Amino acid sequence: MDNVKDINITTAEWRIMRVIWTLGSATSRELIDILGESMDWKPATIKTLLRRLVDKDIVATTKQGNKFIYTAKMQETDTIELTTKQFFDQLCARKVGTAIASLVDESELTAEDIDKIKNALDKKQPVEEIKCNCLPDNCNC
Ligand SMILES: [Zn+2]
Incomplete structure (x- = not known):
């Protein structure tokens, strides 16, 4: 971890990240299929969460054809380490x-x-x- 920054990932955003880390990268359609079913979330909710993760610089998005692909900018182990440390610092x-x-x-x-x-x-x-x-x-x- 070179750039130590404060990150704040909500419980809902962790759900999204778990899927992105597991799959490596995911389209919004894949995330909507997986989380729409398991969490009963509406597509608009998932898109809002993805936008927030992009704004927080945790996820990167690239356009491929007419699809957006989401990939993690923060690795899972770094994120766990950082958020755990932030928690204990409180x-x-x-x-x-x-x-x-x-x-x-x-x-x-x-x-x-x-x-x-x-x-x-x-x-x-x-x-x-x-x-x-x-x-x-x-x-x-
Ligand atoms: Zn004390």
Whole structure:
């Protein structure tokens, strides 16, 4: 990730992105067929969502004949990494560890996933203390 930018992807936009990442690229017709059926979305809704994703620079669109082809400008792993980081940045710094632990607790993980997490933890250097970054008068950390 060279250009770190703030991205804000809504739940509905994630649905569209999941399909585009899976297919590699998709026409609006394909997206309307897939998401119209699975999500019960109207074509106009899907077109609006696609336009927003293009405006946000997450999706690129190219015209081929009379069709528009949509391709991801942001890779799936980068997007997951960035949005996860953005989410954790919103928490009080002192609550991040607990949030990560409960995330691990509640997630389905393969042996390979668990190895990855253990490996990351083994390499992690602990800090002495984490400063709370809540609002001064509202903190109960
Ligand atoms: Zn705090």
